[in-house]
Amino acid sequence: MELTKINFKPSFFSDRPIELLSDGEFSAVAFRYETGVCGLKIRNKNCNMVVLPYMGQQIWFAEFHGKNLTQKSIFDQPQNTTKFGDNYGGLLIHCGLTNINCADEGEDYPLHGELPFAYYPDTYVGIGRDEKGKYLVVGGTYVYRNSQEYHYSYSPQLRLYENSTVAEMHIDIHNRRKSPLDYMFMCHMNWLAVEGSHIVYSAIKDKEHIKPDPPILEGDSERAIKMREYAKRIFDDPMIADVLDSESQCNDPEMCINIKYESDEEGWAHAMQVMPEGDSCYVRFKTEKLPYALRWLCRTGDEDGIGIALPTTGTNRSTKYQKENHLYNTIKPGEHEELRFDFGYLDIEETKLVKQHIEEILGKKMISRNLE
Numbered sequence: 001m002e003l004t005k006i007n008f009k010p011s012f013f014s015d016r017p018i019e020l021l022s023d024g025e026f027s028a029v030a031f032r033y034e035t036g037v038c039g040l041k042i043r044n045k046n047c048n049m050v051v052l053p054y055m056g057q058q059i060w061f062a063e064f065h066g067k068n069l070t071q072k073s074i075f076d077q078p079q080n081t082t083k084f085g086d087n088y089g090g091l092l093i094h095c096g097l098t099n100i101n102c103a104d105e106g107e108d109y110p111l112h113g114e115l116p117f118a119y120y121p122d123t124y125v126g127i128g129r130d131e132k133g134k135y136l137v138v139g140g141t142y143v144y145r146n147s148q149e150y151h152y153s154y155s156p157q158l159r160l161y162e163n164s165t166v167a168e169m170h171i172d173i174h175n176r177r178k179s180p181l182d183y184m185f186m187c188h189m190n191w192l193a194v195e196g197s198h199i200v201y202s203a204i205k206d207k208e209h210i211k212p213d214p215p216i217l218e219g220d221s222e223r224a225i226k227m228r229e230y231a232k233r234i235f236d237d238p239m240i241a242d243v244l245d246s247e248s249q250c251n252d253p254e255m256c257i258n259i260k261y262e263s264d265e266e267g268w269a270h271a272m273q274v275m276p277e278g279d280s281c282y283v284r285f286k287t288e289k290l291p292y293a294l295r296w297l298c299r300t301g302d303e304d305g306i307g308i309a310l311p312t313t314g315t316n317r318s319t320k321y322q323k324e325n326h327l328y329n330t331i332k333p334g335e336h337e338e339l340r341f342d343f344g345y346l347d348i349e350e351t352k353l354v355k356q357h358i359e360e361i362l363g364k365k366m367i368s369r370n371l372e
Contacts, residue, residue, distance in 0.1 A: 003137065005126025008053055013038035021125055025162060026136040028125045037078040040125060042136055046165045047344070051138050052078055052090070053123040056116045057156050059092035064165050064345035069281055071190035071298075071305030082117040084110070091190055092343070094118075094156060097144070097173070097183035104318030112188065115154065118142040128159070135161040135168075143176075151176040152183070152331075166282060166344030173339070175331040184319070184328045186294065186312035189343055191273060191281045193251075193299055193306040197244045200280075200354075201271035201293075201309060202262045202361045209260045210238040213316055215253060226250045241295070244273075244306070251297035256316045258294055259309070262365050263287040270358050271309035278348040285311035285341035289329055311341045 006020055012030040021028040025045040032038055039060065040051045050061040060078055061070050075089030095112040103109050110116075123140030139157035144150055152175050159168040175181035203209050214231040217224035230250035234241055234257075241249065241257060249255075261269035269287045272280040285293065294316050296307035314327030322328055331337045346354060 001128060001130045003126055003128040005124040005137070007122070007124045010038070021127070021136070023127050024134075026127065028136065028138075033077045035077055036080045039078075040138060042125070042138060042160065044136060044160050045163055047160060047167070049160070049167070051158065053138065053140060054119055056094055056118045057120060057123070057138070057140055057158075058090045058094070058116070059158070060090040062091045067345070069192050069345065071192055072303060073305070074302050084112055084116055093188040094154075095188055096185040097152065097154065098150060099319040100184045100186040100312060100314065100322070101316050101318060104320050107318055107320060109319065112186070113184075114144055115142070118144070118154070133161055135159045150181070152181055164344070165346070166342050168342050169340070171339040173331060173337045175333060175335055178333045180333060181331040182323075182328045183331065184313050184322050185290070185339060186310050187341060188296070188310055189283060189307055190305045191308055193244055193297060193304045194273065194275045195244055195246060196276045198274045199242045199271065199295070199308065200274050200358055201259070202264075202269050202358045203259045204262065204362065204365060205239050207238060211258045212238050212241070213256045213258060223250075223252055227252070241297070246299060251299040253300060254296060254298045256294055256296055258292060258315045260291065261287055261293055262361055264357065264361050269293065269309070270354055270361070272346065272351060272354060273306060273308045274351055274355070278351060280346045280351040281308060282346045282354065283309045283311070283341065283343045285309070286339070289313070289337065289339055290341070
């Protein structure tokens with residue numbers, strides 16, 4: 001594999017955009033938002049993205065064939081903060097590794113862990129080439145230290161290939177301590193929720209594999225009453241959430257559904273938001289290290305987003321719950337572990353092919369279950 005890269009300096013990012021890289025259909029432009037947050041605009045022939053290299057390597061924006069498929073939010077640009085709810089408008093947010101969700105009673109840690117706003121002093125953009133072809137790459141390394149508990153490095157690498165509308169994410173986690181590292185991970189990918197879309201995914205459609213976890217809203221407000229009514233229905237039949245219908249559903253403030261996925265022969269699980277025109281937003285992930293995915297919806301009027309599949313080691317519950325139920329991975333002292341997932345856009349024909357592939361995965365699984 002070949003890789004030529006440019007290491008960033010803070011001075012690259014200013015009010016005047018600077019083109020750092022131009023190579024065929026690829027380009028990378030450094031700029032700074034009015035809020036002071038550094039941004040890197042990358043593109044290939046079919047896709048435009050904005051990465052926040054110093055703010056958790058978040059992907060703030062993504063557009064495919066001119067379609068903005070990033071969640072609708074109240075944020076028109078990233079805010080200079082480290083508080084999750086004060087800057088929640090991007091497409092992709094790395095979460096973990098010491099926790100991945102909300103703190104429970106008696107727990108005290110930042111929402112979704114230390115990764116969402118991690119500062120990456122070592123960050124870069126470049127051009128690479130492998131057996132699949134030429135790609136633009138953005139990456140970096142964040143090192144987390146906590147005395148007597150944690151010392152690890154987290155190195156994500158985003159790859160965007162020529163002519164592609166599906167990006168790859170390669171993540172290397174290195175345990176630098178002389179003791180095992182128990183870690184939790186989730187990638188919060190937040191697509192625009194499109195009314196009337198169907199969610200197509202490689203999980204068995206039963207209550208064992210699909211477990212809703214709606215928020216508990218007290219009181220007699222219209223929203224609280226509607227959520228409690230919807231919660232009853234979705235517990236009875238979780239598959240009613242497979243079609244986005246704002247009239248019959250309540251995803252305000254949010255809805256979480258924990259799903260155990262099935263994978264194909266190469267270890268990939270698949271999920272799509274198939275939009276009314278027949279094209280789709282697409283996520284696939286390796287289930288060896290990420291056996292679950294959370295479906296997340298937030299449709300409040302001001303916000304409109306869907307996490308089609310948030311690849312994860314566990315559930316949307318607290319750290320205490322994850323540890324008690326062994327919903328975490330362990331890396332031996334000094335060793336590395338790789339996480340893999342892809343995300344992007346599929347046209348109508350590509351969507352049909354993936355839908356057929358998902359049906360084949362589930363068909364084989366059902367045959368296997370019947371033979372047991």
